[in-house]
Amino acid sequence: MKKDEMIEIHGDSLTFQQYAAVVYDRVPVRLSDEAMTKMAQSKQFVNDLAAQEQSIYGVTTGFGKFSDCVISSQQAQELQLNLIKSHACGIGEPLPETIVRGMMLLRINALAKGYSGISPNTVQALITLLNHEVHPIVPSQGSLGASGDLAPLAHMCLPLLGLGYVNHHGKPKPSAQALKEIGLEPIRLEAKEGLALINGTQMMCSILADSILRAKNLLLAADIISALTIEALQGIPHAFHPLLQQVRGHQGQIMTAQNMRNLLKESKQVTSSGEKRVQDAYSLRCIPQVHGASKDTYHFAERIVATEMNAATDNPLIFTEIGEVISGGNFHGQPLAFAADFLKIAMAEIANISERRIERLVNPQLSNLPAFLTQNGGLHSGYMILQYVAASLVSENKVLCHPASVDSIPSSANQEDHVSMGSIAARKCLDVIENVSKVLAIEYVCATQALEFTPNQCGQGTRIAYELLRQYLPPLTTDREGHEDIATAHKLIQSGRLVQEVTTQMDLQI
Template identity: 55%
Template sequence: MVTLDGLTLKLEDVIRVAQEGEKVSISKEAWERVVRCRNRVEQMVANHETVYGVTTGFGKFSDVSISPEDVEQLQTHLIRSHACGVGPALSQDVVRAIMMLRANALAKGYSGISADTLRLLEDCLNHGVHPVIPAKGSLGASGDLAPLSHLALLLMGEGEADYQGMRMPAEQALSKAGLYPVRLKAKEGLALINGTQAITGIGALTYARAERLVRIADLIAAMTVEVLRGIPDAFDQGIQQVRPYPEQAAVAANMREILQGSKLTTRQGELRVQDAYSLRCIPQVHGAVRQVLTYVEDKLSIEINSATDNPLIFLENGKVISGGNFHGQPVAFAMDFLKIGLSELANISERRLERMVNSQLSGGLPPFLSRRPGLESGMMIPQYVAASLVSENKVLCHPSSVDSIPSSANQEDHVSMGTNAARHAKEVIENVARVLAIELIAACEAADHHGPHLLAPATRRLHDLVRETVKPLLQDRSLTPDIEHVANLLLDGVWLNQLVSQGGKT
């Protein structure tokens, strides 16, 4: 059970709820804050106070007064009009992350949500009633309005939901789970959709996958160093000390430890004086990618415990203040930075792959690692695929956060496009996993050529794990199933967890 209090949520908690199905519970202290804040909203309505989104319209209509008898209808219209996302539906784990993060933000007690509505959101998450949320349509400012409106529709008993593996009308899904829709009261619609939870939900899950990939990428790279008869001297501790980036030093230390016991690596001058950059500069490049992850983790950790809607209600002084915490710029920058960093992990991986399949660069490996060069093509076209994915990533890495299109008749005249950045980061990491998968499959083929017994103990364990499901390329076959299978295992951390449990170095 993960406790939501708006203050102490951790990224690993998001993963547990989103991907492992763990349930949530809102803390007693949070419920008390929610009730007190809701009482303040009821007071505003009773006193006919002019408050944005409570007794006024939204966006460009913020100067339009709403009569007391229409304040509830205003919220219903808001959700229905804003629930216009398009494109494929977000995956269930992303939807669960969004639901959890929105509940956590509301639990901070600055939004004015009612206990009944927040309780239903909590119950939907715990009962596995998931709204169908189209992936496209958010500007990443004013909140993730379109995606979160589809979440709010579920609580109203409208729209579509996924329940027990089936898609159905939301009202039917709620009924099957023994739940009942709510009628939104003053400010509740706005409280549900003003937030960065779509950006942050996608971002948190993408970060978790990136962290797994970065760790196992060192191990994959180390096997490639071995089969190319690389020179571990480049990973010497002294080199790292005179350029003291801690992440670079960590990767170099990891490489030294992984390669211990290898009978394939060479010394300076034995076969060549120095290796190509894609081998020699692994600590510098992989280390820089780890720096990116550190930055992204910091920003996500702040965002998942933030109040991001508008206006915010401050009980300590009674103020209701319109501001801009819904603007996704901090997370937009982080997502753009993440995808740029991850793309470099694939760029250098593809260059190592090229050295393995190119007989002019591989130091004696057969052309394209083919068992019968000429008659069979071996790993020729998988390298094409890796090159294609790397090129696609370069397009996806165009920063979304530098773009802004004015909306709402120029009232909302600067937006972050952070949700686009997060979606693209997710696509980038899936491409990176496939490139690393191709490198790993090729490295195993090359290791089989040399003899797997010559590998270091750490890389031999990884080789053996791969060979449990990916058979040697004794003759040409379609490698699509193998590439996708290995990529998914890398993204999910399956092999990483097995290697850690065995005492392997990652």
């Protein structure tokens, strides 16, 4: 999708492809006519109720424990302004711009559903910020993942009021200055609008949408890179026989084995059972079972996130068709917390098994390859320490994989007595995925180097992967700075280039 195109927001049809286009490629968005109509009807309904002084949470009452405190309609604007200012108390390093763009997009999409009692003009102001690439500076810490991502979303909304700070054209500046530069006046929040803006799961959902897109790329990259290792170690691909996978029945396992067979097609590097050994070690033989289980978990998380991307997640919600305001708990991040914890565990295992393959590549006791993949061992250390780095990342992931979703701390004087910690789970998930990409980069470097000591008659898919890395990284003949080798491979993986190059010529499935 080109940047001069525009994505129409309906509230119930946002896809991962559209998310990527807006977040990464900066494609602009606009509200559909239907969304504008639904929001206007919902806002008028709230205004009518507020004028009648009816008791509505967050409209004519305070928030959290203050839900029993009555607020007059004359104080409606002050209540919403105070909400945003008081809740903007996040701390920690700022979130990346891509995650903030995702938060803005997802909040716009949720509000476009027309259940939040917010004016189309207020949502349009948020769209103006997004389309002009005015990105609020949002601290990464401070959300419990229930009552929504309150603190982060409050920081996201400050610029609408001319408060806080933004990044604009790559430079941090006061929001008031950025608004002036793009010709946007600060808005005045009306009844319920502040609550509608911050009562949702959009920070954790944005992080998880980003994680899903990255994980999909890495799961395919892992198959490609592990196939290179199979060849470098003269592995036995008979373990990938389709009948073996079918009698167990797990879809991820079946697809992974098919990928491995496709990648290794016509390879003369592989062996038959009994030719070199009867069976390979688990890190080679069980690639379909391990990678496949991670893929199945990925699909579960993908489904949860896809649903949440198009969900109404604030409270209360306005149902104009039946004339009711319903208070509930759609802001609770439990589905996303579980998805994040499951996904990070699944992805950590991709790195775990990759590190074991790296060890087999560099350890001469486990292969017929030169020690640490150098011909002049002793004077040269070769890729000895690359395995150390991989082991370090794998160990770090084990700490990060402690599930955040099993924790809860009461808040708001015990009114909000169970929370999801979904934002913490999501942030840790993204950290795990980043570490996984680096471990795979190390395996990519080592497997490609190992093939320099073999006849190098690769399969249809592995040949593409080998030649791609060799375009940018020559074989190791003398010691050099290993971090640059890792960075080169990591860039090819992280950018999606490795997967794209292979999949344009081969049918690989996730």
